[in-house]
Amino acid sequence: MFNKALHDLIEQKLKESLQLSTHALPGVENLRTVMSYSLLAGGKRLRPILVLLCARLVVKNMRQLRSDEAVYETAMPAALAIEYVHTYSLIHDDLPSMDNDDFRRGKPSSHKAFDEAAAILAGDALLSDAFLLLSGAENNAAKQCAQLALACGSVGMVAGQMADVHCMDEKNAPDTNYWLQIHRLKTGQLITCACVLGALSASANEQMLDQVRKFGEHLGLAFQLYDDLVDEAPLCKLLGKEQLRKMADDESEKALSTLSFFELGTEELKELVFNLRDSSSC
């Protein structure tokens, strides 16, 4: 677990966010059930935790005397929106036309627990509702919406997924650089965006925003490289375990060194990076 207190706070806010009423039309009431099945299925909440910790980082370094609770409240629309988008991506990734996975987090994946149409629609609803939530942000709402759209759309995560699908064909076997590009788009963009949204929700200046973005880029790539190591993914076979671990450790070191720009509020983020590195030891 990356940060128990923030994990639990996010869990509670995600539950509350699903209280929105839907149409009482027969069949439609099921939509919330399908959405919440995946949204509340026990994720680690890495991305929303990053939103909250990066907001706190910025506030502390701008020497603002705001309580952590108040900072988290301001950043919460972004934290929820990013987890909605992440959940949609997992539901769609598990579909038969994508990765065709019957299980996710040890439970039947959405299209198995319900059906394919329900899974597609729940994913669509989560993606759309993410922007509705984010549009209510107190600071920089339009900028935050634009950053999320860039990170998850045609120049971000979806582009990465397209590249990944392209490589499923044996004749398109990717080299290391191609894999790194896929990782940056498919996984890295959303993790980077989580950090950027946190900073924007705290009205970061350009310099801070830039550092937070760099932190997210290194962390995002490190996250996927460690995941490849644990899963013995194709890149692991291409490079060998030792080199892949070195590459992942280098990225997490770079993430840590971007934090040295900040004087305050870095401990929790450093802990998260160490946690990520240690949880991949095998």
Ligand code: GRG
């Ligand atoms: C279908 C548009 C579309 C995109 C899918 C992100 C993605 C793109 C697919 C997810 C599949 C996957 C294995 C991606 C790699 C990133 C990754 C390890 C995701 C899992 O993230 P965690 O570990 O998940 O944070 P939890 O379960 O903790 O929420």
